[in-house]
Amino acid sequence: MSSEQLLVLIAQNDIKDDIVDTLIELDFLSGFSLGNICGFSREHSHFNIKEQVEGYRExxxxxxxxxxxxxxxxxxxxxxxxxxxxxxxxIMPIQQTGTLC
Structure with missing residues (x-):
């Protein structure tokens, strides 16, 4: 059983660089992954006009x-x-981690 866990963080694109800069400075992290997603919500009042038309927010x-x-x-x-x-x-527990070769 691993003592590692996975934190998944969903953030607005305008603070992406600040989060990256913060994570890179943490000695206890070996790295992290970053990707773009489309977020769907029932709370359309937070969406701008473009997002309301498309139905999602980036x-x-x-x-x-x-x-x-x-x-x-x-x-x-x-x-x-x-x-x-x-x-x-x-945050989710990680049961096992390793490298496949």
Whole structure:
């Protein structure tokens, strides 16, 4: 059983670079993944006109594998970056990790 867990963070594109800069500086992370996603919601009042027509909003999705012992430290530094642009997140345990060759 691994002591690692996966934090998935959904953020607005305008703070993507700030999150990247923050994560790169953390010694306990070996890396992370970043991708673009389309977010659908029943709360269209937060969407601009283009997003209302398309039916979705563009976000970035971070996947951050980290030691469970560093969870609070990771959330604390991300909270500072996300304080003016709330980000949704969830954390999942990782049962196994490795490299296939």
């Amino acid at each position: 976000f970035c999705k971070f996947e951050i594998m980290h030691p469970s012992s560093q969870q609070q430290a990771l959330l604390a530094v991300l909270a500072r970056v996300c304080q003016h642009n709330p980000c949704r997140y969830w």
